[in-house]
Amino acid sequence: MNKKRFSLLLVCMIALVTVLGACSTTTAPSASNGAGGTDSASSQLDQIKQRGKLIVGVKYDTKLFGLKDPSSGNVEGFDVDMAHALAKSILGDESKVELKEVTSKTRIPMLNNGDIDMVIATMTITDERKKEVDFSDVYFQAGQSLLVKKGSPIKGIEDVTADTTILAAKGATSIKNIEEKVPNVKVLEYDNYQDAFNALKAGQGDALTTDDAILYGMAAQDPNYEVVGKPFTDEPYGIAVKKGQTALVEAINKGLTDMKADGSYNELYKKWIGKEPESK
Amino acid sequence: MIDFSILVNYFPYYIEGFLNTILASVLALIGSFVLGSILAVFRITGVKPLQWIGTAYVEFVRNIPLLLIVFFFWYALPTFGMRLDGFQAGTVGLTIYTAAFIAEAIRAGILSVPKGQMEAARSSGMTYVQAMLHVVLPQAIKLVIPPLSNQFINLIKNSSVLTVVAGLDLMYFADKVNGDSYATVSAYVFAGLFYLVLTLPMSYGSHVLERRLAKSS
Numbered sequence: 001m002n003k004k005r006f007s008l009l010l011v012c013m014i015a016l017v018t019v020l021g022a023c024s025t026t027t028a029p030s031a032s033n034g035a036g037g038t039d040s041a042s043s044q045l046d047q048i049k050q051r052g053k054l055i056v057g058v059k060y061d062t063k064l065f066g067l068k069d070p071s072s073g074n075v076e077g078f079d080v081d082m083a084h085a086l087a088k089s090i091l092g093d094e095s096k097v098e099l100k101e102v103t104s105k106t107r108i109p110m111l112n113n114g115d116i117d118m119v120i121a122t123m124t125i126t127d128e129r130k131k132e133v134d135f136s137d138v139y140f141q142a143g144q145s146l147l148v149k150k151g152s153p154i155k156g157i158e159d160v161t162a163d164t165t166i167l168a169a170k171g172a173t174s175i176k177n178i179e180e181k182v183p184n185v186k187v188l189e190y191d192n193y194q195d196a197f198n199a200l201k202a203g204q205g206d207a208l209t210t211d212d213a214i215l216y217g218m219a220a221q222d223p224n225y226e227v228v229g230k231p232f233t234d235e236p237y238g239i240a241v242k243k244g245q246t247a248l249v250e251a252i253n254k255g256l257t258d259m260k261a262d263g264s265y266n267e268l269y270k271k272w273i274g275k276e277p278e279s280k
Numbered sequence: 281m282i283d284f285s286i287l288v289n290y291f292p293y294y295i296e297g298f299l300n301t302i303l304a305s306v307l308a309l310i311g312s313f314v315l316g317s318i319l320a321v322f323r324i325t326g327v328k329p330l331q332w333i334g335t336a337y338v339e340f341v342r343n344i345p346l347l348l349i350v351f352f353f354w355y356a357l358p359t360f361g362m363r364l365d366g367f368q369a370g371t372v373g374l375t376i377y378t379a380a381f382i383a384e385a386i387r388a389g390i391l392s393v394p395k396g397q398m399e400a401a402r403s404s405g406m407t408y409v410q411a412m413l414h415v416v417l418p419q420a421i422k423l424v425i426p427p428l429s430n431q432f433i434n435l436i437k438n439s440s441v442l443t444v445v446a447g448l449d450l451m452y453f454a455d456k457v458n459g460d461s462y463a464t465v466s467a468y469v470f471a472g473l474f475y476l477v478l479t480l481p482m483s484y485g486s487h488v489l490e491r492r493l494a495k496s497s
Contacts, residue, residue: 170459188366188446189456199446202358204365 045090045247048117052091056083057102057116063217064272065122068101075099078272079120082139082239085264086118089255108132111242118241118252122213125238134245135238136252140269141277143231144174145212147200149224154207156229157181165205167196174210177233193218200225211235216273230278286466290457297453298474304371304449305436305478311375312435316382323387334383341380346441349373354445370442370449378435385431389424390416422493429486433479440475450474 048054058066058079066077080099088094100116107119111133124142125135148154160166162184168175170189178185188205190196197218200208208215213235215227241248259265269277287294322334341349350373353364364372393416401411442449454471458464 170455175459189452189459190446191444195444198355202355203363204446 043247044117044242044245045251048090048248053096053098054083054087054091055098055100055115055117056086057100057107057110057119057121058083059103059121060101061103062122062214064220065213065217066120075101078140078268079122081268081271082120085259085268086239086252086255089258090251107240111240114242118239118248120239122211122237123240124235129240132243133240134243134249135240136249137238137256138236139239139256140213140237142211142213142235142237144177144209144233144235145215145227145231146229147197147208147215147218147225148206148228149200150226152206152228154228157232158229160185160207162186164207167199167205167208169193169196169210174233178209181232197221213237220274281465282469283463283466286457286461286463287470290453290461290467293453293457294450294470294474297448297450297471298477300367300442300448301436301439301450301474302478304367304374304439304442304447307371308374308378308435308439309432311371312378312382312431315375315379317386319379319383320386320390323383324390338380338383341377342384346373346377346438347444349377350441350445366442366445366447367449369445370439370447374435374439374441377438378431381431381434382428385427386420386424388427389420392423393419422490425486425490425493429482429489433482436478436482437475 058075058077060066060068060075062077062079064077066075066079068075083097083099084094087097100110102110102116102119102121104121104123107121107123108129110116111119119133120139122140122142123129125138129135146154146157146160153159154164157178160178160182162182163186164182165186165188166178167188167190168178169192175187175189179187188199190199193210193214196208196210199205201222208218212227212231219225219227239252241252256265259268266276269275319334319337322330323338325331350370353372354366354369357364357369397415397419398411401415402408406414439449440451441447443451443455446452450471454467457470458467461467
């Protein structure tokens, strides 16, 4: 490569970067509410009753909440049981449930185009999401917590200092949260939760942080690890329905209230999480 | 699409990653050159056991993914009671992996010096080592430089493997910038530019060196 060609290449590169830069940043249009926002003529609740079946979006890849067993093909978890309990409350028969797989990305679009009646998929209630869907009452109170090897000196967020190495998954809000709680804490980020958990097992750090709901799943995988301390953030999970379906939200909330009153909610919680819910 | 404020706001991140990438690359470059040279010598000595070791190493390491080697040093070593952090595991993995390719490049270079050269040197009274040092190697170096510089450029780019074991390299921080700002395209374009800052001079330098050596012969 001679000098002339080298500088030509440089000029090309600079030009490319500038051209790309000139393309103005277009922010993604905020998703619309979808069809039938305020149209209550055919309420979703009536449709469900007519159909005699509840179509629920759940996750198929989240331990403890919605996980497909590869050998039996059954999807099992807290969210799945919750769907059956609501079917019992709304339709009087807990078997009248059809499950559909959703991911964090697909759940709102699938809800809005009518593929599913509701989303029960570890979905945190946020103001941002409230603009696009309606939420039931909180059905699971999650919060960011810490997973450590049993016998670790870390018993909660108060034991985390600037000398502690925290492991986390890339891009998660949990990193920002812990950096706010403990300034200058050392955080190592991995591609996903499994890699972060492997790093914890390999002794690369002192504690792993994310929603306690996910941490409980990891602790269930390997009994040498435990979730410690009280959650230090609020991640209230809600059941999402299409915007404007007030009757359905009320039906869900009634189901939740009844479950809490007759103790079946606590049973369900204990079945999956392994302990009674902490009263807030 | 390209937001220069990302580069400005996250400059300390990029610099930290950039420096770690340089450090990992330099360490792995030195390590793999030394190890690769030894392996190349093993393969051409004619001493059978050494040849076997050299061949086994090159064929084994060259034919498995770099990521797997790095994972080995990162996941498997703790079970033997040794713990390397992400940076160390990544750098060791890079060294081991690149050494196999460098051994091949050097071996090919030495073998492509005509046999007559060695024979003539030996018959004029030089020992094997003398003949190697004064006759064969000086000629081999010219042939070896282009493939070697290729390997070194590959090594710099491959150092991005450190990111999966949280090795705090340039790519790791590009991920962090992306996660923090959601400016995905910008975050990675700037990382790419930092890599070019390292690899382009390297490629240019090897061309210059090549030409200079060609003239001197």
